[in-house]
Amino acid sequence: MQIGELGEFGLIDRIAQRVQLRNPSSLTGIGDDAAVVAGNEKSSLLTTDLLLEGVHFDLTYFPMKHLGYKAAMVGFSDIYAMNGLPKQLVVSLGISKKFSVENIDELYEGILLACTQHGVDLVGGDTSASLTGLTINVSVLGECEPEKTAYRSGAKPTDLICVTGDLGAAYMGLLLLEREKTVFETNANAAPQLAGHEYIVQRYLKPEAARSTVLNMREAGVTPTAMIDISDGLSSDMLHLCRQSNVGARLYLDKIPIAKQTFDMAEEMNFDAVTAALNGGDDYELLFTLPLSLHEKVKDLGRVDVIGHIVEPENGAMIVPPNGEPVALQAQGFR
Amino acid sequence: MQIGELGEFGLIDRIAQRVQLRNPSSLTGIGDDAAVVAGNEKSSLLTTDLLLEGVHFDLTYFPMKHLGYKAAMVGFSDIYAMNGLPKQLVVSLGISKKFSVENIDELYEGILLACTQHGVDLVGGDTSASLTGLTINVSVLGECEPEKTAYRSGAKPTDLICVTGDLGAAYMGLLLLEREKTVFETNANAAPQLAGHEYIVQRYLKPEAARSTVLNMREAGVTPTAMIDISDGLSSDMLHLCRQSNVGARLYLDKIPIAKQTFDMAEEMNFDAVTAALNGGDDYELLFTLPLSLHEKVKDLGRVDVIGHIVEPENGAMIVPPNGEPVALQAQGFR
Incomplete structure (x- = not known):
């Protein structure tokens, strides 16, 4: 109609x-x-x-x-x-x-x-x-x-940096959908090849906001010192939190949760899965900080990983690879 | 930049x-x-x-x-x-x-x-x-x-229908701006002829929401039985109010407040000023109903006119010209 x-x-x-x-x-x-x-x-x-x-x-x-x-x-x-x-x-x-x-x-x-x-x-x-x-x-x-109420501004040095779910999947889903669109545009008879990639496609097309984490935190009597949702990518959103809390951060590259399907698609496309996790965005996971003393409570919050800790502001916001020098986080945003 | x-x-x-x-x-x-x-x-x-x-x-x-x-x-x-x-x-x-x-x-x-x-x-x-x-x-x-809180749904038969300010000016301002744009497009040296028409142009480009009426009503201890703002035009918005209150209305054409500049521009453009008031929209005035018993309070509300009264739903929503048959109000809206 x-x-x-x-x-x-x-x-x-x-x-x-x-x-x-x-x-x-x-x-x-x-x-x-x-x-x-x-x-x-x-x-x-x-x-x-x-x-x-x-x-x-x-x-x-x-x-x-x-x-x-x-x-x-x-x-x-x-x-x-x-x-x-x-x-x-x-x-x-x-x-x-x-x-x-x-x-x-x-x-x-x-x-x-x-x-x-x-x-x-x-x-x-x-x-x-x-x-x-x-x-x-x-x-x-x-x-x-x-x-x-959890603002972006309450993180303190030594706080644990936590993230829900996994990162980078939505961005790899987007890249896959864009690739299949290009194929379709050159050959209208080509069917999109999405089989086996349902997880990453779903993460892009039908994200789930982290309600359960908020409910779990209430249940566990935990209030984050600072929190932000990851929409622009872990790098950008970590930098927002650091700037507004006036702190620095150390993220450990090998602690960043990335799903197997995200790694698989990244490999297939010759793309770096960690880059997707850091800069892809559209994850709609929560990034939050907790006092070190609440370390034992993390396991009660559901699917939450500790990926680093807050440091003094003069130490900057860095990501630390398993074997190598720390690298400064870079902001994204539309230009 | x-x-x-x-x-x-x-x-x-x-x-x-x-x-x-x-x-x-x-x-x-x-x-x-x-x-x-x-x-x-x-x-x-x-x-x-x-x-x-x-x-x-x-x-x-x-x-x-x-x-x-x-x-x-x-x-x-x-x-x-x-x-x-x-x-x-x-x-x-x-x-x-x-x-x-x-x-x-x-x-x-x-x-x-x-x-x-x-x-x-x-x-x-x-x-x-x-x-x-x-x-x-x-x-x-x-x-x-x-x-x-004044909903659209509280108007009762015999209630007075009131309107703030005047109507149709914004629409005539828009028609004037569109006319001058057309002139400018055919002759880039033509300067827009807006002198003497500041009021209607201002009413379109810089409308003032009716805060003073709300404050005056509080001061006077008056609460409207129903209220809506006029954004689609008096006809459409009166019909919204009637439908949601399950009532009819009689508006008196010669009571509708229309500014002199609106009449002047309508005459210059061979347009009907009443049509601008009924269907032009973009007025951002308030249309509201008051119990008949509050008639004496209207003068305390600032620039408010009584333009009609609410009737039983089976009598419909009509506008009554000074000498002639009532005409049913018509709704607008985007198509």
Whole structure:
């Protein structure tokens, strides 16, 4: 169905009909000038993320449902990175003529699946025509007890540096998808060769924000001294944390968690898996610091590795190879 | 200066340096994964708005500072439309190569001016490269006492229908700017003829959200039974309010406030000023309903006109000309 047949308000109704609120704090959702969220004594956390077609995603290989799921996950991840829990979501969409109503349905299917899995309510948004492809902006409201909020700025020398999950897989998944797209463009009969690489492809197309780590930390009575989510890559995000905490860091190259499928694809592509882990980004894992005294608690946090420790600022932020000289971490970011 | 010279993180620093937080509830602003807002017993209001180059604004005649101001105002207006006060703002920007650092500075100058005038803190955002022009998303967090929150759904038959300011001016301003752009495109030496039309041009380029009305209502002890801001045009927004309140409406055509400059430009362009008021949109005035018993209070609310009254739903939403048959209101919206 053409979106023009429904019109803007028909489209909004269609979205609203699929949404059920689940948090008691979500007093009013879609359908008014603003969402209404009940006040409480916890702090509110607010974050916003913009995803642009051609910059952040390529619809040649990005299914709409996955895209919706990922967009929501990118927002949730920012809230987890404050040690909070996401509660409400608002989504802005700019939609060009090439999209059908069914495409938008699929996008929201992904958004709502992410919401269901993370206990979040879709409470509003904005829809607009666009001249140039798909624009998605996700703003998430979350909450946290003030004394448990984890900023980027609290790391102290001797703190352990921890990371959830594994790194670099999403980036190798992206490289694989780009390679198969190139093959397809030169030969339209070629089927994409993704078999055996499901893990890395999934990590790029359908990342999972680290909710379980935040819940495990609460269970274990652990509050990180500093925390950030890894969206730009371990190097960049470690540097953010160091700069805002005014500390240095030593990361041990052989401690960085990298999945076997990531290594395999890197080898196949003649690419360095460690570079993917350091600079690839799109991991949506959590990077956090804990006091050395909590070392024994790390095993209670689920899939968490200690990859280094915080040092005095004058010692800089370095990565240490098993046999060799420390190398300074390098920042990335769009240019 | 090219944005590439600063890089993403340099650009964020530059923005952050210009921001000073003024609300005690803004615990942490730009620079972490999410903004942190102190909890309180009031309800939080959350809204999001997307503005796309070529759809919502044309940079041929839209100065960046005005654009920033307007983007913020669009978000604030949604919060006022709930009878709340805006407190925190997060801004997402997608920036293509054609923009310089100075352009982005000007945009934030406008955003921050709007923030200063409305007591709002810029507490975060997302910046990204874009392939196709400028994308702006504004999400605003506001607050309101639960018992004062004005939804779209509370209007009752016999309620007075009120509107702030005047309508249709922004749309006539847009038509004028578009006309002068066309002249300029055929003759690059032609200077735009805007003299004498400052009011309507200003209403389009630099709208003012109706904060004073919300403050006046608090002062006067008045809470609207329903409220919405006029962004799509009086017709569409009146219909939203009627539908969500399950009521009808009678608007009196000769009561609709239209400025002299709006009439003058409409006459010059052979356009109907009432059509601009009903369907033009971009007014960012408030449309609200009050119990008939509060009629005497209207004069205390500032520049507010009573333009009609609410009727039973079976009587429909109609506009009544001075001499003639009632006409059904028509909805707009993007297609």
